Amino acid sequence: MLSDVMEDYLKVIYQLQRGTDERIKTSEIAAQLEVTSPTVTSMVEKLEERGLVDRKKYHGVTLTAEGETVAIEVVRHHRLLEAYLTEHLDYDWSEVHEEADRLEHHISEDFEARVAAALDDPAVDPHGSPIPGADLQPPEPPVGDAVTEFEAGDQVVVREVADRDADVLSYLADHGVEPGVELEITEVAPFGMVTAQAAGHDESVSLPTEVARHVRVSSVTEVES
16 A cells, blocks of 8 residues: 555656656655645655665656656546535636645545446546546556747637646636637736737636646637637
8 A cells, every 4th residue: 555645646647757768756746735845855755665666876866667657547536526525516627626635635546436437437527637447557648738838819718727726727717718718818918917808708818827837728710620
């Protein structure tokens, strides 16, 4: 049996590994989990002893095949729980992340299967993030690009909002920035601020770079083709 903390480390390493071929540095894990680098080093050594990570001193870590399977299962639990909380228990999408964090380590396989069936096996969670399948194979890479990659005048569709900060999600929802919504990018400031307007909303929304980079979108023409 793995502890909740061990599973949290594996999940974070998995998420940091997505989209890169580089090893994950101790400092990156520490920043995500808000712990010290020595704390990360100690835990990584324990995970290495269990065959869950491959560590090269001073070069970082990667998940082994077994470690990746564990991480994917935790991610599946988390995202299914987020979907269930929003669809069946009337949670706002800004509230579900912390609840799912608490529950993801403790549900049985039977409970997981019942949740998936109740939701008709959804492909994505409320934030647009892909939910791994029951076979625990890695899901496809995230769809779309950060909204910062587009220009003023572009028409795009929101695919995923990766930021889980409750205040940020509430702000985005108030301005209509949610998965599936069309946006018109009205301005891209030289210092990185992106201003956009959601279909059906009178007011535009300004997104600083640290928020905008978590909003993944695709061009409307790409979605329609």
